[in-house]
Amino acid sequence: MSAVDDALAFARAGLERVTAHEVARLPGALLVDIRPERDRAEGEVPGSVPVERIVLEWRLDPHGEHRLDGLTEDTLVVVLCNEGYSSSLAARDLRALGLRRATDLVGGFRAWRAAGLPVREGPTEAVR
Numbered sequence: 001m002s003a004v005d006d007a008l009a010f011a012r013a014g015l016e017r018v019t020a021h022e023v024a025r026l027p028g029a030l031l032v033d034i035r036p037e038r039d040r041a042e043g044e045v046p047g048s049v050p051v052e053r054i055v056l057e058w059r060l061d062p063h064g065e066h067r068l069d070g071l072t073e074d075t076l077v078v079v080l081c082n083e084g085y086s087s088s089l090a091a092r093d094l095r096a097l098g099l100r101r102a103t104d105l106v107g108g109f110r111a112w113r114a115a116g117l118p119v120r121e122g123p124t125e126a127v128r
Contacts, residue, residue, distance in 0.1 A: 015091055041122055060094055071099075078104060080105040082110055
C-alpha cells in the first residue's frame with residue numbers, strides 16, 4: 001500500500017461518506033464541487049457550488065473572512081470530485097478547520113451521473 005493509499009484510508013475512517021442517492025435526500029446540505037473546470041465540462045450537480053481546490057480552505061473556513069455566505073461549523077458540507085478520491089482528502093481537511101459535518105460523495109460526480117440523478121450542463125464559474 002502506498003503512502004497516499006494510507007492517507008486516503010485514514011481520511012475516510014473519520015468520515016461518514018454518503019452515496020449519490022443519500023445526498024439527493026439531504027435537505028440543507030452544501031454540495032461543494034472541487035473538480036477543475038475541464039472536468040466540470042462533463043456536467044455539474046444542480047445546486048452544487050464549484051470551489052477550486054486551491055482556495056477550498058479559505059472559502060470554507062467557518063471563521064475565516066473569505067468564507068462562503070451562511071457557512072457555520074454546523075453546516076453539512078458534502079465535497080465531490082470526479083470519482084471520490086480527492087474529495088475524501090478535502091473533507092478531512094475541512095473537518096480540521098472546524099466543519100465537523102464535512103464529508104464527501106462516494107464515487108464522486110461520475111457516481112451521481114451513473115445513478116441517473118439530475119445533471120446540469122457545466123461548467124459554471126467557480127467561487128474564487
